[in-house]
Each structure stands twice: as structure tokens, then as C-alpha cells.
Amino acid sequence: MENDDDAPPLAVRIGKEPESNPPERSYRSQNVQRGTSEESPVGVTVITGYLGAGKSTLVNYILNAQHGKKIAVILNEFGEEIGVERAMINEGEGGALVEEWVELANGCVCCTVKHSLVQALEQLVQRKERLDHILLETTGLADPAPLASVLWLDDQLESEITLDSIITVVDAKNLQRQLEEHLKSSFFPEAFLQIAFADVVILNKVDLVLQEGYGLDTSSILEELEKKIYDINSLATVIHSVRCQVDLCKILDRQAYGAKNIAHLEKLLEDSKSTFSRSRHDNTLRTLCIYEEQPVDLDMVRSWLEDLLWEKKSNMDVYRCKGVLNVLNSDQLHTLQAVREIYEIVPARKWHQGKKQMSKIVFIGHNLDISILADSFRSCTVLT
């Protein structure tokens, strides 16, 4: 019926295909490559803290400060699980806040290595011409560990994003009370977990503490609070602030989860030398540190760590772990890092000449027993 005769017609020039992404909000059908000028991944900072502690203040401060960086803020309601459907993207550029609601990729979570949150953040980075940093402000997130696990990606994935640090904002005025809640109940209040997993603790509203003198030496109140924070997490950097006005260099680009930021790690480990748990059996959430001068066998260390993290050896609950290893038959300093069950040991750099080579590991957890930890780690040394 159609005139499909034997002679072929003249083929026509293919029309120019329209733009591959019409201006829709959906992130799907993205094909935009990230500019080649940006080689290093964009850091993601997770901001946790009690309602009212000052998270929003911090976020607004970061967005509005004249720093020349293009920063996106994602506000998220986390509830029971990390299910991200909608998030508000809020970019501050020279003071102009652009708000848009974006429907994040509601992709299939089955058998994918990257959580949908990660995919959404990657698409955000691909979409923008230049993004220097991402802030993930969380509400209702009691335990940051699952979020950290999701964001702490394997290097192999060469993701456009990387977990930069976890910041918790605590309210200096109410912290004491929030920590004491623990004594009345059998589980740890949010404050403990948020501090345990933080790389930076912003001790906010210090001016309110100073105001309510009650005749007490206010600086010692702050000192006392700091000590409580360090008792829980000796690896954290504590910054005092009024209305979250902090030095941005101290909170952005911390690279807390990369192997590269060694100097920072070593400094922390040196400082924490003074923190020792006095009692053996301590059921509070706290920090412990162990040392070993003899070089350790790497395979044995892996098994030892897996026993702790995966098999919950001796009923100890390790939340976080960071350290430096003096490895047998290696001239490389190895770093160790763990968040709950996920851990990584990587060679970082050569030991410096003249520096004493030793292993130092800091644990943050619950039911920790320093003698078990120290003894079992020592059994990873190979006595010649």
C-alpha cells in the first residue's frame, strides 16, 4: 500500500538534536560532564546538633560570609532512615541566596553501591558549573554513623564528592544537662553520639554561659564542658563560638576521611596522649588510646580489628577509631580509620627521619576495656 518501491529515496540530513536536558527540575537524564578544571572531589560537611543549638545559624553564617566560595546547602529530614526524596538547595553566592526545591533521584536502591543520597549529591555537583563545598544540614538525626558510612566512599569509585567532616553544634548553655540525661536513662542521648562521631565540635552560645554568671568562674565552666567533650571524643577539635561565627578555614576542607591529611591526624594523636581512662570497666561512652612501639603484622591487625568491629569482641562497642600504625617490614606509616563496622587501613607516607616509629590508636566507644584492647593489639606484634 505504501509506496515502498524498489528505488531507495534520498536520505535526509539528520536534524540537530535538541539540548539533552530540558529545564526540568528532575536530576534524571543528566549527561553533563563535570568541568575538567575541577579534578578533586567536592567536600561534603555533615552538620548535626540538637534543635536550637545553632545549626541554621551556622549554615547561614557560612553562606553569607564573604569567602568567594560557591556552597550548596541541603536541608534534610532524616527520621528513621536515610531516605532522601526532597531537599532544598540553597546556594550563597556573594550574599544572594537562591532557593530551589529539587526532587532528588528516587532511584532503585537495590544492588547499587552508592546510596541514593550519594547519587543525588553527585548529580548536584554535575549540574552546577562550579561548586566548592556542600553542607548537609540534618534534623532529627540521632546517630550520624549510618550517614557517615553512606558518604564514606571507596576511593575506587572516583566520586565527585567526598566526606569532608562531621560537625556537631552544641549548645554550651544546655550541654551539661543534655549529657546528664544519660544518667537517668539506659541509652545514650543524641548529644553523646553526635559528639562521638564529630570531627569538629562547635561549642556555641558561649556568651550565654558567660552571661549567667551565678558568681561562678565562667571560663572554668567552659573548660569543664570542653573536658567532657574530650572525654567522649579526644579526636575532635572544639571551637568556641558566639552565634556560630567561626573561622571558616577551621571547618571547611578538613579532609577528615582521607588518608592525605596526615599532619592533622598526628597532631590529634599527640594531644590525646593525656586522656586515659581511669577505671577498667567503664560503661560510659568515652575515648581510649593505646600505644605500641613494636612493629605490627598487618594481616594480624586486620583480623584483630575485624574481631572488634564485626564480631563485637568482649562486648565492646567501638563507634569510631583512628590511628597510625607502625607496620612490620614497611617504611610507610599506615593510617587506620573506622566508623562502626567500616574500616580502612592505607599506607600514607614514609616515616620521617628521626621520628620515633610507633603505633597509636584512639578508640571512641562504649564498654571499652583498655587492657583487653592493649593486650590484644600487642599480640599483633611479631617478637623476633
Added chain:
Amino acid sequence: MDTDSSTPTESGLSCARCGKPAYLQCPKCVELKLPQEGSTFCTQDCFKISWSSHKLVHPKSKLANVRSAHSEQSLDGWLYCLKNGQARTSKLPHFGWTGALRPCPISKRRLVPDGVEKPDWSIDGIPKTELNSDLQNIVEIKTPEQIELMRETCRIAREVLDAAACIIRPGITTDEIDEVVHQATIAAGGYPSPLNYHFFPKSCCTSVNEVICHGIPDARKLKDGDIVNVDVTVYYKGVHGDLNETFFVGEVDEASQQLVRCTYECLEKAISIVKPGVRYREVGEVISRHATMSGFSVVKSYCGHGIGELFHCTPNIPHYGRNKAVGIMKAGQTFTIEPMINAGVWRDRLWPDGWTAVTADGKRSAQFEHTLLVTETGVEVLTARVPSSPDVFPWLKLNHP
């Protein structure tokens, strides 16, 4: 034959005859608004030479590209899939296609009889039980009863895949493969797990050439020289069995044969290390080593997974090396290993349908998958080939009796 479009045209289209970048299109196809796939050519010469076979795609009426000897299905009502399966459109979506492949319209949803036990997503698309389960955090040790159930379901899944393998040939559409899988599954009393899982519209995944995984069965006819992966999962007596194989369509070029064989070997080698006490992390090392040595790359975005009463649960098993997978294998654990190996780069892209994953450079990808059980001394391949499995892998004839 594998002239890859390393310098594709702006539109990313290749000549349907010789594979070189295409600048011309059949005017009839344009007039009839047929998909560009198969209707673009590099020169008038190639078009002229192809004309006698090409003109067959011009339908006499508004009907199908598909002419099935077995069904009277027309393409009336067949639409392109969007939004993970939650939406349809009559127009081919816009996208920067990475290779020659394009989506085709898909058929209407297939029905499952009342008597068949269905998972919770068959109703509303959301696997609620799975999302809320504790088995997303702890690896289950199966009881002997559960293991026996898994053996049976996996055997059924194997038979279903074998049935699909039997019909693979040039001219068959992936939709027809889906029909065979669907019918075979419900005939055995099972439910095809992919159907409506997170809104997936079909009963199996069919992944052609540059599609890495999760391809949606549609109206496209398989061509001589294609490779196609069929991924089957059956839900029967409350448990799932999951496997996939990559098949050759007609005569396939040497490079594709090597890719497919290497992928088969990656899975074989990974399975050989499975036993109690082995770290899940090791699987990726073994696969990555073999693939890299053969000059191929490993897809990193998708991984093996725990399976049982849930379709997907912990552990997550990446197929690339230097990963931080958690856990050590213990007897009684069941999971899949399903390496996806690419001829070119490892990166993947997602089509507008929200499911189909393709290689970023448009080169081919192959995959194989088994459901495995860790035994006291080693491993049991629950979805293993059986004597009646079709003889479609040339290398098996050489090495295995």
C-alpha cells in the same frame, strides 16, 4: 564489525550498515516518526545498499516494527518508559545516548494469576518489607529448611533462564524474551521478582550490547552480532532465586566473545574462593584482577547482594578491588555475585527511564550471576547449570564434560 563510535556525531548516531558516524536518515522513517535506531546512515551509498532490507521496517499501517509469529500483538498502546516505570510517553526521550542503542516502546504490564504468592511490591511498587528489614544490617544464617527452599526456587529460576536462552536468535524482540520468562515463571507457580519492583515494568532484565544491567524488555529486535544478558529472579515459596547469563545472537565478533568469556571466568574465579572465613571484600579483588589482566574494566556502581526471603539485602559485595565491604563469609549465608565487565571504561550512565544502565563510552558490557550458598567446607552454586541447560557457551565444551 565492532566499529566503535569513538568520535560520534553530535547526535551520537551510527550508520545502521557499517557503524561509522551517521549524518543521514531515511526520509520515510522521518515521515513516519519511527525511532532513529536502524534508520540512520553515513552516506547515501550505505543507505542504498541497505534499502531492500531496511524498507521492511516501514509498517504498512500504524503497526509494529515487531512481527511475531506467535502473537498478534500490535504496537498500539506500546509506549516508552520513564520515571523508573511510573510513567510512559509516546515520544523517544531526549538524551545524550552513549552508543547506538535506543529504547523502544514497551508492552503492557503482564498479569500474574491469583494463586501465585506475590511479594509486597507487586501491588504498589514499594518493597516495604525489604526496606524496613533488619536483614539490611545483619547477614542471615539460613536454617536447613530455608536452604532447601532456596535450592528449589533457584532450580526453578535456572529452568526459566534456560527457557529464555532457547529462543535467543536474530529477529526476536527482548519483549518476546520477557514473555517467555514471564510464562515459564508463572507456570512453575512462581512470581517474577523484577515485576513492579520499585516500579520496574517487566518480568526480567534484558541488557543488550552497551547496556550494563537493568535493561527493560521492549520492541527492539535482536540483531545478528548482538550480545544480550537475561537476568531472571523467581519468587517461590517465600524466597528468591537470582541468576543471569549473557548470550550471543547469531555470529558475534571475536572481541565480544572474549569479553563474554572473560566475564564468565570472573564469576567462576570469584566462586572458587567462597568458603567460611573468607572476607566479602576479597570477591572484588579476584574479579578485578582477572578483568584487568584481560584488558577489560569492572563496573563499580552495582554489586552482588544477600538474598533469601528478601530480593536484596546485606551483604553488599562490590566487584572492584580495594573496597571496604564488611563481613566474613559464614556457613549458611546466601548471596549473589554478579560481575559486570566492560570492553571500554568502567563508568556507567543511566537512561531517562531511570533503570537502564549503559557504559559511558558506548562500548559493550557483559555479565554473569549466580546465587550461592556458603557451606561448611566451601560453596554450593544454587543456580548452577543442569544437564538440560542449552549448550550456548563454546568454551564450556572445551573444558567441561
